[in-house]
Amino acid sequence: MKQRINKTIAAFGLIALPAFAIAEQQAANLDQLLKQLEQGKIAQTKQNQQREADFKARVAEQDNMLKNARTERDNAIATSTALEQSFQANEVQIANRTEALNKRLGELKELFGVLQQVAGDTKGKFQTSVISAQLPGRDVFLDEFTQSMGSSTKLASIEEIERIWFELQREMTESGKLSSFNGEVVAADGTRRQQEIIRVGGFNLVSEGKYLEYIFETNAIAELKRQPSDRYLASARAIAADSSGPVAFSLDPTGGSILNLLVQAPNTRERVDQGGPVGYVILGIGLVGLLIALERFVSLFLIGRKVNRQLKSEQVSKDNPLGRVMSVQADNPNVDNETLELKLSESILREVPKLTTRLTLIKIISVVAPLIGLLGTVVGMINTFQAITLFGTGDPKLMAGGISQALVTTVLGLVVAIPMVFLFAYLNGRSRNIINVLQQESTGIIAERSEKGA
Structure with missing residues (x-):
């Protein structure tokens, strides 16, 4: 127990002593600890005395440094005051000279x-x-x-x-x-x-x-x-x-x-492309109508030439509608007038479909093309409103695509429909002229036979 107390006191002594006063070996008993503590106190006292002596020796130096700092401060304040006075004087001088310069410049400054x-x-x-x-x-x-x-x-x-x-x-x-x-x-x-x-x-x-x-x-x-x-x-x-x-x-x-x-500015091809799929459909329908009209024009032209040639010829030829109608009389020489008239009408009715075939399709195309163009217009406006809903009206370019499609499809529909109307009217007139020739010749045959019978 005594040894434990000695160790505790020794440890306390070591903590209390400064670093330089701690002995290299731990005190064995209280007497050694007391002796070490006394030696450390004496050493610390000597160190404090040495520090106090050094501080007193540097008091004069510190006072000199403080004096120099105060002198520099006073010099800086004096220099700042002088510079401020000089600045104000220069400002006044600059203002006076600027005013004098402006007066001398006069109208030259404006120039x-x-x-x-x-x-x-x-x-x-x-x-x-x-x-x-x-x-x-x-x-x-x-x-x-x-x-x-x-x-x-x-x-x-x-x-x-x-x-x-x-x-x-x-x-x-x-x-x-x-x-x-x-x-x-x-x-x-x-x-x-x-x-x-x-x-x-x-x-x-x-x-x-x-x-x-x-x-x-x-x-x-x-x-x-x-x-x-x-x-x-x-x-x-x-x-x-x-x-x-x-x-x-x-x-x-x-x-x-x-x-x-x-x-x-877009060219023709780019304008057509703006119409989108609806525009291509309209152009496809228009191309089909144009091909049909071309075929009908060539066919009716050739038939018309043959009919005109038959009108000038006494010999009946069955390579044209008029010749086939006129051959009915030769094929039925012994029938009465009413029967002959019916057979001639029947022959004309057989020729009419050949003359008017596919003309109705051209007329349908002339009606359908504007409707498809209207469909493209509605689709384009829907796209425009969708763009407005998503992005607002701040950027007109976002709406340009839908508006272009709406306008271009309408134009394409009219471009296809208007020529188709004229082509149908022209071709229908050509076919009606040939049919009228057939009816006139048929009536003439009946009239001529009636006169002979009378």
Whole structure:
């Protein structure tokens, strides 16, 4: 028990002592522990005395540092006060001199403001002008001039004013010239090649019979991805082929805006494609009707020629409807007039289906085509309303597909129906004329036989 108490007291002593005072070996009894504690206290006291002596020795140094810091602070405050006073004085002086400068400038300041505005507008014009394709870099000077004139103290020199005047005059002069130059052209497939370019004033660029566009951002000349119709390309080829005399040329006075809209307009094939499946059905029906009408036209034309030839001939031929009707009299020489009349009527009735066959189908097509077009219109409007329901009315392009289908199918239905109506009327008239000839000859045969019998 005594040993346990000694160990506990020793452990407490070790915790209480500072690190430097702990003995390397644990105290064996209370006397050793007390002795170690006394030695550690003496060592700590000496260390504290040494620290106190060092602190007292550095008091003078600390006081000197504090004095220097206060001196620097006072100097900084004095410098700040002086600079603030100088700043205020300079502000007043700048304001006075600016006012004096404005009074001296007078109307020149307004003139320089207008000049700066003209330079900015001219730079924008040069960036979109096709003349810059032949004369690049004109906007660099104007850009530098505009930026330099942004400062109220910068005045334009005579040389700069004359340079702006020269560039404006050159733009006006070149806009009235037909000029050719060699340049790199980016083809529609992405290839680049050097070729001759013809500039038509400040309106258009053409080369090898194709319209070009000038892209200012990349300083490149490129073919239009899609060229306008042939009548416009013909004028481009004409101006490239003949430069000796006047040539009709289709130019764009907007510098390319109208041309870009023109090439975006869909051609006939694209318009038909906008009709979708309904449009293709209408065209298929129209093609069938056209083939039937062509077959009927050829057939009735040949039959009409044979009938006319039979009318002029005394010899009966059975290769035509009139000959077959007239042969009834020869085949029935001994029948009475009423029976002959009935047989002639029967013969005419046999010929009528051959003359009017498939004409009813043409008439049906002329009626059905507009109805199918109306069906396409309804389908297109349904698609339009669905697009409005999903995406709203913010973007008209989302509704363009349904509207295009609605309009194109209606147009296709009318385009098919109107010719079919005229074809049916014409072919039906031709067939009725032949039938009337048969009826007239049949009546003539009966009348002639009645006269002989009388």
